[in-house]
Amino acid sequence: MDDELPTYPAGLRLSERRVVVVGGGHVAQRRVPQLIAAGADVHVVSPQVTPAIEGLAGAGEVTWHERGFEDTDLDDTWYCIAATDDGAVNEQVSAAAEVRRVFCVRSDDGTRATAWTPATGRHDGVTVAVLGNREPQRSARIRDEIVEQLREGTIAARRQRDRTPGVVLVGGGPGDPELISIAGRKALMDADVVVADRLAPRELLGDLPADVELVDVAKLPRGRSAQQEEINRVIVERALAGKRVVRFKGGDSFVFGRGYEEVLACREAGVPVTVIPGISSPVGVPAVVGIPVTHRGVAHEFTVLSGHLPPGHPESLTHWPAVAQLTGTLVLMMAVENAPAIATALLDGGRDPSTPVGVVCDGTMPAERTVLATLGTLAEELAAQDVRPPAIIVVGDVVAVAHPEHFADH
Ligand SMILES: C[S@@+](CC[C@H](N)C(=O)[O-])C[C@H]1O[C@@H](n2cnc3c(N)ncnc32)[C@H](O)[C@@H]1O
Incomplete structure (x- = not known):
């Protein structure tokens, strides 16, 4: 499958539904038995076919149309596979399929297909299907490994x-x-x-x-x-x-x-x-943006605090003047709303206004971003950058270790 093209994996119920395979060579020969196993009404369109396909036609398991492809072959069809060695014919099949809204697999050029055949295997009622048509052999190896591990019990299937x-x-x-x-x-x-x-x-x-x-x-x-x-x-x-x-x-x-x-x-x-x-986010979120909560010679402790209540709130169990005296890293959670009051409490308790601060919003998620400030500028930066929860606020020199260019004067 082309990495640039988004796809939607799905299983198809093809039982008694018309499926057309254009081409009678080795690709068709590999696909036809799976289609028969799915109960499809398989039609092979090709002037020549391999002996194996001819045998299936002779046994009545597929219908062989011994001629070249015509667009009308895809009338009333649910699914088709363009598997000739002639790019122009495959292109014609694709075009006819597109007009009729039939999903079409292309054996020659996956990027021009609307469907892809996965490497499949079964174990204990489970179908394993691996897509990756740029590297079909790799898909097959992955499929083999998964099926093998299911058999060995290394991967527990739902039934177990x-x-x-x-x-x-x-x-x-x-x-x-x-x-x-x-x-x-x-x-x-x-x-x-x-x-x-x-x-x-x-x-x-x-x-x-x-x-x-x-x-x-x-x-x-x-x-x-x-x-x-x-x-x-x-x-x-x-x-x-x-x-x-x-x-x-x-x-x-x-x-x-x-x-x-x-x-x-x-x-x-x-x-x-x-x-x-x-x-946990107070350690994992700074880590993914490259801020270490401890660093040799810089911070030998880190303290995780909830900021959901402002300093001085009667229900708060945190003694902020004591926190201000700590020398290690402070990691504040649920603190976006109360950050200005917390910064003031830390400054009142003796922390330096130039103390580096890193605010990581939506850590590890697509919208992740880091806002840098100091204790003295935190309130205004949070407002200017429109910071919203969830965010982790890291206070301490470890932020300058991670961003020396930003805190050059520190
Ligand atoms: C109710 S606490 C839950 C914390 C969670 N149990 C943990 O161990 O990370 C919610 C707070 O965690 C922090 N948080 C959780 N996930 C986060 C993330 N992906 N990015 C930034 N902060 C996050 C924020 O401070 C948020 O306000």
Whole structure:
């Protein structure tokens, strides 16, 4: 498949549907048996065919039209394969297919096709199909490896999945679906029910089998405690009904994720609960943009803080004057709104206004960007750059280590 052309993989039900293969050589010979196996009404159009195709025609498994291609061959057709060794004929097949809205595979030039044949294999009721027509041999090797591993059990097919009822808390990482752990991915594929947070890597939800119940937390009743109570109720209720429930969160479930409240709710109800850790955003997000939270000779500690309450708020458990005295890196989460007040508290506590600050928005996701400032300019930079959550704010000299050009005077 051409890398530049977006494609949509799909399975086709061809049973008793007319499929036309133009050409009777070795490409056709490889494709025809698969079409017959799919139950298609296969028509081969070609003046000559290989002995194998001739045999299939003789046995009545395909209809052989012993002549050159005519556009009307594609009337009432669902799918066709242009597999001659003559580019002009293949082009004519493509054109006739396009007019009739028939998907057409091209054996000579995949970039001119509207469909591609994957390398396929089957194991235990599962079809493995690998597309990559620029490198068909590589696709075939990948297919072979996957089928082999399915057979060996290295890859667990859905039928062998863990069906033990209970709740698994899965930390999905900061957003990029590649950054979930292998254990987390497996847990997702084993789930009967997935209860997903807004910040969990949602692209992975598209891979869930169709029979999995998906509960979107963003759609539950509003209000922090009402929502949490409802989540606790849903996960406990489903697990008690014998389901395997994955509670799917962004980052790590125990880092400002209220995960332990869910553990307690499960324990109280006698529901078994396990935890699969995730890459937490205060470490993972700076890392992907090249900011180290510690660096030898610069920062020997880092402190992760929630900024969801402003300094001085009666419910805040953070003693900001003490935080200002720390010499290591500060990583602020949920702090965009209160960042100006936090910067003021740190400056009041003795931090230097020239302290470097890096704000990473939408880390690991397509809209990712980094805004650089100092403690003294943070409030105005956040407003000027229109910074919105989710963002991680890193305060400390490690930001200058990563961006020496920006903080040359520091
Ligand atoms: C409710 S907390 C959840 C944190 C999560 N449990 C973790 O371990 O990363 C949400 C905050 O995490 C930070 N955050 C999470 N994902 C982020 C991302 N991809 N980019 C930047 N910040 C992120 C932001 O500070 C956001 O306000």
